[in-house]
Amino acid sequence: MIKKILYNKKIVPWIFIAPFLIFFTIFKAYPIIYSSFLSLHEMQGLSGREFVGLKNYIELINDSNFLKAVWNNTKYMIGTMITLIPIPLIFAVLLDSKHCKGKNIYKTILFIPTLTSLVIAAAVFKILLYKGETGIVNLLIGYIGIPPQKWLINPLLTIPSVVLIATWRWTGMNLIYFTTGLTGISKELYESASIDGANMLQRFYYITVPLLKPIIIFVATLNLIGGYKLFTEVYMLWDGGASPGKSALTLAVMMYRTAFSYFELGYASTIGFLMALIILILSLFQLKLTGFFKEN
Template sequence: MAAPMKTDAVAASTPTTPSTPMRTNPVRRLLYSRGIAPYVFVLPFVLSFLIFFAYPVFSTVVMSFQEVLPGQTRFIGWDNYRHLWNDSFFTALRNNTRYTFWTLLILIPLPLVLAVFLNSKAMRWSGFFRSALFIPSLTSVVVAGTIFRLVFGQTDVAVMNMLRHAFGFETINWLAKSSTGMLVLVVLATWRYAGVNLIYFLSGLQSIPSDLYESAEIDGANKWNKFWRITVPLLKPVTIYVVTISIYGGYAMFTESFMLWSGNHSPNDIGLTMLGYIYREGIEKNELGFGSAIGLALLAFLLAVNVVQLKFFGLFKKEED
C-alpha cells in the first residue's frame, strides 16, 4: 500500500523568505529623479547654445584682435578696428541702411493692409490669395535673384526694358546705377517677403475679438476708425516683431545682391552689403581678423538700432497699474 502524500505538510514546514525589492538601474534612477530630470531635458539646448553660438562669438571676438594668416596668428590690438574707417565700410553700411529703410517703408504697411482685406468676411477666395502671396517666400533666393537679373537685364529684350519700350522710353541698364539697382533689390524683397509678413499680421488679426468691432460699430465708428483705433493698437506686439526681424533681415541681406550682380563686385560697389564686405575681406582676401572686426561692428550697430526702435515703440516702459 502506497505511503500517504506529505506535500501539504512539507509545504507548510518550508520557511518563507520575505520578498526583496527589485533593484533598479542607478542610471535609470538618476534620470528619473525629479531633481535631475529637468537639467537632462535642458542639456541639449545648453550644449547647442554653447557649441554653435557662444563659442563662435567668443572666437570671433578674439580673432578680431588678431592677424590671421595660414598657419599662424598674432595679436595686433585695435588695428583691425582702426581699418574699419574706410570708404568700403561706409558704402556697405549706407547700402544696407537704404535697403532696410525702403523695405520697412513697404513691407510693414502693405502686408498689414492686405491682411486686413484678406481677414474680412466679405473677401472671396481669401485662401487662394493667401497661398498666392505666400508661395514666393518658398522660392530659393538664388533662383529668384537669377530670374530678376534676367527680368531687369540691360538688353533690349529684357522684360522691363520691353515694358519701357511700350511706353516710349529707351533701354537702360538697371543694375548699373545706384538708384535703379536699389529699386530692383526692393522689388525683389517685396515680391519675396510680403507674404511672410502677411501671415504674421493675419495671425494677429485673428486673435482680436470680433466683439470689439461690433461694439465700435454700434457706437458709430466707421471702417477707418475701427482700423486706426482698434486694429493698429492691438497689432502692436506683432508689428514690433515684424519690424525687428525686418531690420535684421535688411542688414543681413547678401544673397540677393550677390545673385543680381553675379558676384560680390558690382559697379562702384552699388550692390555691396555688410555681409558682402565681410565675405570680400575675410574669405576672398583671407583676412579673417579684419572680417571678424567687421562682423562685430555690424552686430553692435544692429543691437543699437534695435534698442532704439524698441525704445521708440515703448517696449521698455513699465506697465502702469
C-alpha cells in the same frame, strides 16, 4: 540611479534643454567669442596670427568701403520697412474681411514666393530686370508710360532692385504673422466701433494697429536684422557682389570678400563682429523706441 535622476524636478528640465544649449554653444556662442578674438589679430590666411589690439577696428571705422556698406544696408533696411510692413498688413486686413471669398487661395498664392530659394529668386529677377533697358519689367512698365530703366546698372536703382526682390519674397511670410495676430482681435470691437459711427479707416487706425503692435514690432525687428545681413541677392545679381560704383556693397559681401578673396581673416572677423554689434544696438533701440520694454 537613472530612475532617481529622471524623476528629479531640478534635473529633468536641464536634460530637455541640453541639446539646445550644446548646439547653441557650439554653433552660436563659440563662433561669436572666437570671432571677437580673431578681430584683435592680423591674419593672412591660416598661416599664423599677430596680435594688433584695436588696430583692425580703427582701420575699419575709417574705411570708406565699410561706411558705404553700412549706408547701403541702412537704405535697404528702410526700404523693406516701408514695403514689408504696410503691404502685408493691408493684405491681411483685406483677407480677414468677411466680404473676401477664397481667402486660403490668396494666402497660398502670396506665401509661395517664401518657399523659393533666395538663389533661384535672385537668378530669376536678374533675368527680369536685365542689365540694360530691355527685360520683362521694363516691358511691363512701358505699358503704363514709364520709360525703361537700367535697374542693375544705374547706382540709384540697385538698392530698390534688391528691395523689390525682398518685397516679392517676404510679403507672404509677414502676411501670415499679421493674419495670425488678427485672429486674436475680437470682432465685437469692430462691431461696437461701427455702431458708434467709426468708418473703416478709423477702425483700422484705432483698433487694428494698436492691437497688432506686438506683431508689428516683431516683424520690424526681423526686417532690421535681415536688412543688415543682406548677402545672397547682391552676390547673385552682380556676379560676386560687384555692383556699379559699389552702390549695393553690403557688410556681408564685404566680409565675404575680405575673408575668402583677400584671406584677411582678422579684418573679416572685425567686420562680422561690428555687423553683429550694429544689429544688436539698433534692435534694442528700436524695441526701446516702440515701448517694448515698458511694463503694462
